[in-house]
Amino acid sequence: MNIVSKYKFLLLLITFSVTHAKNPVLNIKVLLKTAPLKENHSYVFKSENDLIFSCSEKPSEQYLFKKQISIIQQKNHLFIKNKKNKSNILRMRPVDGHISFDNNNYLGTFYIHVTDKNVEIINKLPLEDYITSVLGTEGWPGWSGETYKVLAITCRTYAIYQLQQARKKKQKYHLKPTNAHQTYFGTHSCQTIKDAVNETKGIFIAFNKKPILAMFDSCCGGITPALIHNTVNFKEAPYLARSYPCTFCKDLKIYSWHKDISLNHFKKAVLNIFPQIKSITGIQTEHDQAGIVKTLIIKDGKKTFKLDGKKIYSLFPEVKSFAFSCTKKGNSITFKGTGYGHHLGLCQWGANELVKKEWPYKKILYFYYPGTQLMKLTPREPQK
Incomplete structure (x- = not known):
């Protein structure tokens, strides 16, 4: 290993403003992986252009690794080149380009946080690079640039909102890479997406001059959100x-x-919640005014067991939304539903159809998020 020269960081303070000054660089931190410290794991980070590595124990010292860093997790410690790590934060970035980790390529910097209980791997990268990557998984091949502009602004807004919430909670990361937040699997080569992100750079949706919780799903199923209960x-x-x-x-x-799923499959899943069920003799669903399932009622003879409708969505991957019916016929359970997701905010496929009707991205966003306005990230002036 060779010591690499020290370098300094410039901290840029940002705020939200309606003016159109040059966009700041805002970084997003994504929790890519977490594992209990007591478990055994191996983490491999690769780069075609070598990796610069440092640790919190000696932050002024940086080391150059040739194309790969392997970190072994065992016996409640991390080991690098067979040496026990004593730092609670490890940091690495490529000399140029990306880092390959878990079969995906990521821009930015990697941090490995070691706590008393867990190891957390976090990818920190510029907001616009993050949005470009997210659209590669949240979007759909063949969508037009205008549709991707709609999605870029929506995803950017969601990321900024979650960043603010994470800072309030003093979390080390802002977002997860799954549909718990936004799916994120690193870089891609779609130029249409890159252009859409660049052409909407820094633009976000605001209500009362603050970023909104810009929820979105694939297909809303025609549900009226204001009627959704709870x-x-x-x-x-x-x-x-x-x-x-x-x-x-x-x-x-x-x-x-x-x-359609088998009765045995259904029963096995619900027994984890209601182990006292002996036989499923009938199923009913109760809906709210919007058509969302509030309660699923499972009958066992004269006994009834009530399950929250949203719990069914998490129990069975076959259930695509919260708007569905569920019936039993013989040894089969039939689910029928509309929509794909939670029915709130932007309907992605609906937006794509509006683009075909030549609606501009601003009009589409105002349709799905009534009462909002578009704003742009700008740097805060230094205090004198």
Whole structure:
């Protein structure tokens, strides 16, 4: 290993403003992986252009690794080149280009945080690079640049909102790489996406001059969000309480779905919650005014067991949304539903249909998030 010359960091303070000054560089931190410290794991980081490595124990010292760093986790410690690590934060970045980790390529810097209980691997990268990557997995091949502009602004807004929430909670990371937040699997080569992100750089959706919780799903299923019972706090997020439906996705295949599963498969899943169930003799669903399942009622003879409708969504991957019916026939359970997701905010496929009708991205965003306005990230002036 060779010591690499020290370097300094320039900290840029940012704020949210309606002016159109040059965009700042805002970094996003994504929790790519977490594992209990007591477990045994091996982590490999690769780069075609070598890796610069440092640790919190001696932050002024940096080392150059030739194309690969292997980190072994065992006996409640991390080992690098067979030497026990004593630092609680490890940092690495490529000399140029990307880092390969778990079969994906990532831009930016990697941090490995070691706590008393866990090892957390976090990827820190510029917001716009993150949004470009996210659109590669949240979008759909063949979408036009205008559709990707809609999605870029939506995903950017969601990321900024979550960043702010994470800072309030003093979390080390801002987002997870799954649909718990936004799916993120590193870089891609789609130029249409890159252009859409660049052409909307720094633009986000605001309500009362603050970034909104820009929720979105693949297909809303024609649900009117304002009628949904027991969902997000509409007083805090009135822009999600859209009082009119999106009907633009209704002719698409994704709009409705149907799935049959075996009674045994269904029973095995619900027994984890209700182990006292002996036999399933019937199933009913109770819906709210919007058509979302509030409660699924499982009958066992004269006994009934009530399960929250959203729990069914998490129990069975076959269930694509919260708007569905569930019936029992013989040894089969049939789910029929509309939509793909949680039915709040932007309907991606509906937005794509609106683009075909020549709606500009601004009009589309105002349709799905009523009462909002578009703003742009700008640097804060230094205090004198």
